Amino acid sequence: MPSRRLFLGTLAIGGGQLAGLSLAGCVRGQRPGIRISPPSGMPDPLILADGTPVTDAAMWTGRRRAEILRLFESQVYGRAPGRPAALSFVPFERADDALGGLAIRKQISISFTADPQGPAMTMLLYLPVSAARKPVPVFLGLNFSGNHAICSDPAIKLSEVWQRDDPQGRVIDHRATDAMRGVTASNWPLDAIIGRGYGVATIYYGDLDPDFDDGWRNGVHPLFPGPGIARSPDAWGAIAAWAWGLRRALDCLETESLVDAKRVAVLGHSRLGKTALWAGAQDPRFAMVISNNSGCGGAALSRGKAGETVKAINLRFPHWFCENFKSYNDAESRLPIDQHMLLALVAPRPVYVASSSLDKWADPKAEFRAALLADPVYRLLDTSGLPVRVQPAADAPVKHGTIGYHLRSGAHDITEYDWRQYLDFADRHLG
Numbered sequence: 001m002p003s004r005r006l007f008l009g010t011l012a013i014g015g016g017q018l019a020g021l022s023l024a025g026c027v028r029g030q031r032p033g034i035r036i037s038p039p040s041g042m043p044d045p046l047i048l049a050d051g052t053p054v055t056d057a058a059m060w061t062g063r064r065r066a067e068i069l070r071l072f073e074s075q076v077y078g079r080a081p082g083r084p085a086a087l088s089f090v091p092f093e094r095a096d097d098a099l100g101g102l103a104i105r106k107q108i109s110i111s112f113t114a115d116p117q118g119p120a121m122t123m124l125l126y127l128p129v130s131a132a133r134k135p136v137p138v139f140l141g142l143n144f145s146g147n148h149a150i151c152s153d154p155a156i157k158l159s160e161v162w163q164r165d166d167p168q169g170r171v172i173d174h175r176a177t178d179a180m181r182g183v184t185a186s187n188w189p190l191d192a193i194i195g196r197g198y199g200v201a202t203i204y205y206g207d208l209d210p211d212f213d214d215g216w217r218n219g220v221h222p223l224f225p226g227p228g229i230a231r232s233p234d235a236w237g238a239i240a241a242w243a244w245g246l247r248r249a250l251d252c253l254e255t256e257s258l259v260d261a262k263r264v265a266v267l268g269h270s271r272l273g274k275t276a277l278w279a280g281a282q283d284p285r286f287a288m289v290i291s292n293n294s295g296c297g298g299a300a301l302s303r304g305k306a307g308e309t310v311k312a313i314n315l316r317f318p319h320w321f322c323e324n325f326k327s328y329n330d331a332e333s334r335l336p337i338d339q340h341m342l343l344a345l346v347a348p349r350p351v352y353v354a355s356s357s358l359d360k361w362a363d364p365k366a367e368f369r370a371a372l373l374a375d376p377v378y379r380l381l382d383t384s385g386l387p388v389r390v391q392p393a394a395d396a397p398v399k400h401g402t403i404g405y406h407l408r409s410g411a412h413d414i415t416e417y418d419w420r421q422y423l424d425f426a427d428r429h430l431g
Contacts, residue, residue, distance in 0.1 A: 045344045045377050057381050071337045078236035078322030080244045081224040086114040089252045103194050121207035127199035137263035137430045138199035142272045146204045152182030162210040189416045196423045208245040209238040213319040233323040243279035263287050263430045269414040274298035281345035290352045292414045295362030299353045301370045302332040307361040340373035348381040350429040352404035357394045359412040371403050378402050397421045
């Protein structure tokens with residue numbers, strides 16, 4: 001039965017208004033309640049490409065979700081290859097008394113080709129000692145400065161691949177030194193995470209793409225389809241490569257007896273928040289998806305965005321997205337999708353969007369609006385969606401829905417406060 005929409009007016013969000021609030025009833029698979037229609041000119045995730053309304057979960061799962069996924073692949077992030085046939089996992093270190101006896105530490109080399117000396121990434125895995133008795137859920141995320149930087153543990157292998165220069169001289173000739181150990185530990189509060197019964201798996205994002213533009217000669221891009229083959233306008237960029245690496249990391253975690261691979265949450269901050277969203281949107285094996293300050297190309301709507309725009313991000317980081325995305329510089333209204341539809345691709349799995357009050361470049365209002373506009377898909381799939389309609393005040397997290405959100409006081413960062421909200425959200429959804 002087609003939906004009935006009764007216009008109710010406009011909805012205030014963080015100082016702005018969102019038109020098209022309506023009451024949806026008689027929709028198979030959807031509880032009666034508020035239906036938020038996107039503003040004029042904003043693509044609707046619940047309208048098929050041919051104009052047909054999506055009226056039940058089967059239409060979403062069988063048709064609309066695939067349409068949206070293909071558009072993000074071809075117009076934003078680029079098409080990535082699948083799992084390599086020769087993918088292999090080789091553990092090279094384990095300690096059962098890490099972090100003062102609180103954790104099990106494992107380090108694993110994940111190779112992408114049959115050559116053991118070929119391209120690979122290194123996973124660092126910390127698990128509570130209880131994992132020896134029963135597999136545990138895990139937070140998986142890439143890191144910015146090498147595995148050795150998330151903790152001062154001297155047993156962590158020092159990264160040997162290219163590193164960005166460090167103003168304090170802790171990186172020499174683009175290689176990490178021991179002085180880099182633990183420098184980003186505040187972003188990874190291991191004691192708190194382990195103490196709540198969760199594991200942490202992380203990989204240096206530079207193992208996949210070192211994050212500078214050199215014409216796609218670095219990282220994993222030359223492996224697929226191979227050197228000398230011309231790139232198409234929808235070929236994968238760096239974000240797609242990092243997301244591809246997260247999916248290969250999940251392949252590895254599925255082989256780990258200490259890990260409950262059906263309860264893996266993928267998480268990222270800033271550009272790696274964009275990455276986590278794209279990995280989680282593509283791969284339904286991720287049980288939960290967390291975006292921390294991901295901004296443009298992540299959780300924030302592109303249309304009407306303050307701070308960093310599509311043009312700004314493409315000019316500063318031309319290697320992040322596919323070439324097709326550059327055609328929307330100063331032309332966001334031409335995009336056939338927007339970022340609320342990326343969040344909707346995660347449904348019905350829980351997704352958490354976090355903003356920070358001083359992060360104007362990411363635009364907290366645009367991030368919240370995207371979460372709000374993803375809500376109808378979540379409700380169509382019989383979940384609680386986003387349980388608020390107005391952007392909350394700073395430090396007043398919303399954690400009781402399937403879409404979580406908070407606005408943290410402070411600047412662009414991932415902090416222990418953020419992690420506490422994610423752990424509470426995980427307790428609710430992962431158990």
